[in-house]
Each structure stands twice: as C-alpha cells, then as structure tokens.
Amino acid sequence: MTEILAYAGARYNYWVYIALMLVGFYTMIAHRNLLKKVIGMNVFQTAIILFFLSTSAKLGGTLPIVPSQVTKDGVAAAGLMNPLPHALMLTAIVVMVATLGVALALLVRIFRRYRTFDEDVILDRL
Amino acid sequence: MLSDHLPPFLAVVPLLGALLAPLLGAVRPRLVHPLAVAAGAATAGLSLLALREVLARGVIRYHLGGWAPPWGIELVLDPLSAFTAVAVSGVGALALLYAGPAAAGREGREAPFFGLALLLLAGLMGMIVAGDLFNLFVFLEVASIAGYALVATGGGRALVAAFRYLILGTVGASLYLLGVGHLYLMTGSLNMADLAQRVPELASPRVLAVAVGFVVIGLGIKMGLFPLHGWLPDAYTHAPPAVAALIAPITTKAAAYALARILFSVLGGAEGLGRAPLLTVLAWAGGVAIVAGGVMAIRQTDLRRLLAYSSVSQMGYIALGIGLANPAALAGAFLHILNHAMMKGCLFFAAGAAAARLGGPALTDLRGMHRRMPWTTACVVVAALSMIGVPPAGGFFSKWYLLVGAVQGGQPVLAGVILAGGLLAVVYMFRVLEHACLVPRDEDEHAGSDPALERREAPPGMLVPLLALGVGILAVGIWNAPIVSGVLGFTAR
Numbered sequence: 001m002t003e004i005l006a007y008a009g010a011r012y013n014y015w016v017y018i019a020l021m022l023v024g025f026y027t028m029i030a031h032r033n034l035l036k037k038v039i040g041m042n043v044f045q046t047a048i049i050l051f052f053l054s055t056s057a058k059l060g061g062t063l064p065i066v067p068s069q070v071t072k073d074g075v076a077a078a079g080l081m082n083p084l085p086h087a088l089m090l091t092a093i094v095v096m097v098a099t100l101g102v103a104l105a106l107l108v109r110i111f112r113r114y115r116t117f118d119e120d121v122i123l124d125r126l
Numbered sequence: 127m128l129s130d131h132l133p134p135f136l137a138v139v140p141l142l143g144a145l146l147a148p149l150l151g152a153v154r155p156r157l158v159h160p161l162a163v164a165a166g167a168a169t170a171g172l173s174l175l176a177l178r179e180v181l182a183r184g185v186i187r188y189h190l191g192g193w194a195p196p197w198g199i200e201l202v203l204d205p206l207s208a209f210t211a212v213a214v215s216g217v218g219a220l221a222l223l224y225a226g227p228a229a230a231g232r233e234g235r236e237a238p239f240f241g242l243a244l245l246l247l248a249g250l251m252g253m254i255v256a257g258d259l260f261n262l263f264v265f266l267e268v269a270s271i272a273g274y275a276l277v278a279t280g281g282g283r284a285l286v287a288a289f290r291y292l293i294l295g296t297v298g299a300s301l302y303l304l305g306v307g308h309l310y311l312m313t314g315s316l317n318m319a320d321l322a323q324r325v326p327e328l329a330s331p332r333v334l335a336v337a338v339g340f341v342v343i344g345l346g347i348k349m350g351l352f353p354l355h356g357w358l359p360d361a362y363t364h365a366p367p368a369v370a371a372l373i374a375p376i377t378t379k380a381a382a383y384a385l386a387r388i389l390f391s392v393l394g395g396a397e398g399l400g401r402a403p404l405l406t407v408l409a410w411a412g413g414v415a416i417v418a419g420g421v422m423a424i425r426q427t428d429l430r431r432l433l434a435y436s437s438v439s440q441m442g443y444i445a446l447g448i449g450l451a452n453p454a455a456l457a458g459a460f461l462h463i464l465n466h467a468m469m470k471g472c473l474f475f476a477a478g479a480a481a482a483r484l485g486g487p488a489l490t491d492l493r494g495m496h497r498r499m500p501w502t503t504a505c506v507v508v509a510a511l512s513m514i515g516v517p518p519a520g521g522f523f524s525k526w527y528l529l530v531g532a533v534q535g536g537q538p539v540l541a542g543v544i545l546a547g548g549l550l551a552v553v554y555m556f557r558v559l560e561h562a563c564l565v566p567r568d569e570d571e572h573a574g575s576d577p578a579l580e581r582r583e584a585p586p587g588m589l590v591p592l593l594a595l596g597v598g599i600l601a602v603g604i605w606n607a608p609i610v611s612g613v614l615g616f617t618a619r
Contacts, residue, residue: 016584025297034289038293041296041297044297044300045296045300048303048307050306051307055311061280085310088260091264092263095263095264095267095271099271102271102274102275104291105278106274106278106288109281110289112288113281113282113285123286
C-alpha cells in the first residue's frame with residue numbers, strides 16, 4: 001500500500017493535471033452557462049499545457065542556456081531542463097488564445113441576439 | 127527544381143491567398159472571389175503536379191530551413207498524402223468557385239469569407255503534408271478555427287452551432303495533443319518516420335494504448351465519427367450554403383486521413399497495434415456509425431440535416447475501412463475519402479442552389495425541381511447513385527473494396543453492415559429524389575405547363591462546379607482501377 005502511495009506521490013504532477021483536466025471537463029459538461037463552458041474549456045487546455053511543461057523539469061535542472069565553450073566538450077544534459085516542451089507549448093498557447101478569442105467573439109454575438117448566456121433559454125428561443 | 131519544393135507550396139499558396147484576400151477586399155472587393163478561386167485552383171493544380179511527381183519519382187521529403195529530422199520540421203508527400211491532397215484541394219477549389227454566387231448580395235462580406243475559406247484550405251493542406259505530429263496539431267487547429275468562424279457567419283442559430291462545434295472541436299484537439307504528449311514522453315520524438323522506428327521498441331504497451339486512445343478519440347471528434355459527431359449536424363445545417371458546401375466535403379476527410387496516417391505510418395498498423403484491440407473497436411464504431419447515421423438521416427425533413435446525418439454514416443465507412451486494416455479495406459477507405467468528398471460536395475452544392483431558387487431547405491421545397499433545375503437534378507441523381515453504391519458511380523467501387531476487405535478480414539457481420547448501409551442510403555436518398563423528381567409542386571397542378579415556371583436553373587457560377595463534380599463522380603467510378611492500383615498501390619489478388 002505504501003509502495004503504491006509512494007509511486008503515485010512521486011508523480012504528483014500527473015495528478016495535478018488530471019484533476020485540472022477533469023475540473024475543466026466537468027465545467028464544460030455540467031454548466032448551462034456558455035461563458036462558464038468557455039472557462040472550463042480554457043482550464044482543460046491549460047491542464048494539458050501544464051502536463052507538457054511539468055515533464056520538462058528535472059531534479060536540480062537549470063535553464064537550458066548553454067555557453068558556447070561548453071559545447072566543445074559536450075553538454076551535461078542531465079543538469080538542464082528539456083526546452084522542447086516549452087517551445088511546443090508556446091505554439092499551443094497561441095492556438096489556445098486564438099480559440100478563446102473566437103469563442104468570446106461568438107459569445108458576444110450570441111449575447112447580442114439572445115440577451116443571455118443560459119443554454120436552456122437559448123435553446124428555447126431557437 | 128520546383129518539384130522538390132512542392133510540399134510547402136501546397137500549404138503556403140492558400141495561406142498567401144488568405145492574407146491577400148482581406149487586403150484586396152479593402153481596395154477591390156469584386157476581385158476577392160477571383161483571387162480565392164485562383165488560389166484554390168493553384169493549390170489543386172500543385173496537388174495534381176505533386177501526385178504526378180510522387181508517382182514518377184517516389185516520396186518527396188522536404189526539410190524546412192534545411193534542418194534534418196528528427197530535430198527539424200519535415201513535410202512529406204507520398205502517394206497517399208498526394209492523393210488526399212488532390213481530393214481535398216480539388217473539391218475545395220470547386221467549393222470556392224461555387225461560393226461566388228452564393229456569397230453575392232452580401233456586400234462587404236466577401237473579403238472575410240474568402241480569407242477564412244482559404245485559411246481553412248491552408249490548414250487542411252498543412253495537415254496532409256505535415257511530417258510530424260505537432261505540426262499536424264497546429265494545422266488541425268488552423269483549419270478548425272477558420273471552420274468555427276465560417277460556420278458562425280450564418281448568424282442566429284449558426285452562432286450556437288458554431289459555439290458547440292468550437293467546444294467539442296477544442297476538446298478533440300486537446301485530447302489529440304495529450305496523446306501526442308504521451309507519445310513524445312515515451313519516445314522523445316515527434317517526427318512520424320522517426321516515431322515509426324522507436325514505437326516498436328517501447329517497453330510499456332499500456333502507456334502506448336493510452337496515447338493512441340487519446341489520439342483516436344481526438345481525431346474521431348474532428349472527423350465526426352459516431353458517437354462523437356455531436357457538433358456535426360447543427361454545424362452543417364445552420365451554416366450558410368457556401369460554407370456548408372466548403373466544410374462538409376473536406377474538413378472531416380483531412381481528419382480521417384490524419385487518423386489513418388498515424389495508425390499506419392506511425393504505429394505500424396495491424397502488426398504494431400496487434401496487442402491492443404483498437405482497430406477492431408474502430409471498425410465496429412464505423413459499423414455502428416453507418417447504421418445510426420443512416421437511420422437518423424431517414425428521419426430528417428430538412429435536406430441539409432439529412433445530408434449531415436448521411437455524412438455521419440459515410441464517415442463510418444471510412445472508419446470501418448481504417449479499422450479493418452487490410453489492403454482492400456484501406457484502398458476502399460481512401461477511395462471513399464475522394465468519393466464522399468465529391469458526392470457530398472455535389473449534394474451540398476445542389477442543396478444551396480435549390481434553396482436559392484426554390485425557396486427553402488425543407489425536402490418539400492424540392493418538389494418540381496426536375497422541371498425547374500434539370501441539370502442540378504441530374505447531378506443530385508448521380509450523387510445519390512454514388513451514395514447508394516450503384517455502378518458506374520464512384521461510391522459503388524469504394525464500397526466494393528470495403529466489402530472485399532470485410533470478407534477477407536473475416537468479418538461477415540461488418541460486410542452485412544456495409545450492405546445494410548447501402549440500403550439505408552437507398553431509403554434516405556430516395557426521399558430526396560422522390561420530392562425532387564416525382565411529387566409535383568402544388569402550384570404546378572394549377573398552372574399546367576406554364577413556361578415561365580419551367581426553367582429556374584442555378585446560375586452558371588454554381589452550375590459549373592456542380593456539373594464538374596457530377597462528371598467527376600462518374601469518372602472516378604469508370605477509372606477506379608488505375609486509381610486504386612496505380613495511386614493507392616493496392617494490387618488485387
């Protein structure tokens with residue numbers, strides 16, 4: 001039992017992202033308010049970004065900025081964080097912001113037409 | 127040489143058009159449509175050229191910025207991607223041509239509309255040429271975000287449909303990204319060819335199954351695979367005709383292509399995934415989609431909604447072919463990507479033209495269509511025959527290869543489902559043809575044969591792409607053998 005707990009505890013970054021992802025997912029499904037659905041969607045996406053970023057960390061790792069003279073003897077990669085997930089997530093964040101922008105623009109137009117964010121009321125008025 | 131640089135051009139040409147459209151729209155709004163058609167036609171022409179080059183010289187690999195993979199970004203054109211590129215860009219270019227008269231009367235809206243349409247095309251072409259999983263995600267989202275905005279241009283109900291599409295589409299893309307993240311953590315690579323080398327050496331099939339599960343569910347949402355199709359009927363129904371004609375035929379096809387590409391080029395297909403029942407699940411999901419989509423299509427009274435549920439059913443065929451994973455079934459699935467793009471494009475073109483000329487999207491509005499719009503009706507008949515699977519229309523041959531694949535794969539139930547799907551298509555397409563050709567319009571019975579009622583054919587700008595697809599459906603049917611053996615590389619035994 002303690003072994004399992006230790007195993008699970010050592011990977012607590014995964015639990016954080018799973019919990020955040022489920023919070024976002026639940027918000028998207030359960031809330032009837034469209035704005036809250038967008039917030040849930042954003043939490044969902046952020047959880048995945050957090051997952052990627054947390055995997056790049058290393059115990060005692062530092063910023064992956066390598067002075068040029070070090071490269072001749074090779075780089076001690078164990079002491080540097082993995083920069084690739086950061087680079088990927090920079091792009092993913094741009095995608096996320098674009099999605100959020102389109103979602104908010106849609107909500108503005110939906111609100112102008114239906115005067116509410118409540119999904120049930122909007123479905124009644126369709 | 128130009129042919130070495132073809133892969134980036136396939137995505138860059140429509141992207142350039144998407145940038146130029148709003149700029150040109152500020153000065154000369156009338157020229158935006160010709161610009162969009164030119165960009166679409168150039169993309170389709172380059173795709174054809176790419177297909178010819180790939181068949182003559184083999185796979186074209188392009189390293190962006192000269193950085194070699196797995197560190198650099200790679201774009202790949204092989205026969206399958208070039209074939210899908212031709213299908214998507216060809217139907218896409220015709221949809222852009224069709225969109226001109228459909229978007230007319232919406233002064234000042236041309237520039238944003240065609241900008242977004244070209245952005246959608248650029249995203250889809252990027253998905254097809256992408257050689258690594260992360261760029262596939264980025265292009266998937268470029269296409270999707272353009273798609274959400276395009277659906278929303280319908281206003282009113284389309285706004286709510288676009289919102290639902292956005293929420294579900296984002297969940298799909300996020301799950302795909304999560305799956306890609308798992309694959310990256312296991313292998314340290316994102317390049318497809320590099321991953322294909324590393325995946326068989328993996329120690330933990332369980333993590334691999336989780337990763338692949340996320341990827342399949344994510345792309346399943348994007349390709350409208352039942353039961354993940356929740357966004358699709360509303361988005362296709364409430365989008366403006368020009369948008370439905372663009373989105374319905376091609377967006378789900380690019381996602382289906384990406385799914386097949388990842389399952390077979392990256393994960394090694396049936397051998398690589400042998401331990402996980404994933405392909406079997408996918409095949410059965412496709413079978414359920416064929417029946418469920420067909421049954422839902424029969425119940426519809428709105429032509430666009432009927433076509434949307436028919437799309438759910440037809441995407442089931444593609445998923446079934448991918449899931450069966452033998453050469454005949456895969457040839458059928460890829461041939462169906464082309465066939466379904468053409469027949470669904472043809473039917474949505476006709477639906478838009480009929481709505482403009484006959485007054486509405488309901489099936490009852492189609493009455494008397496064969497007298498007023500004979501050419502449009504002829505194209506609907508050809509597309510309906512293809513949907514049902516009557517030779518020589520193209521749909522027969524893709525379903526034939528799928529059937530052969532199901533029999534060879536030892537799945538008699540799925541073979542029965544393929545045939546049952548054809549019967550369901552008979553019912554729902556006959557409901558369309560019944561109203562279009564057999565039931566007279568109310569005013570016709572009083573007016574007799576008033577010549578003023580006779581002809582209200584679609585304008586040439588709509589009719590030309592419609593006829594092109596109608597002829598194309600028959601041409602693909604007639605020349606299916608060279609396509610299947612020469613392009614898809616399937617040799618009948």
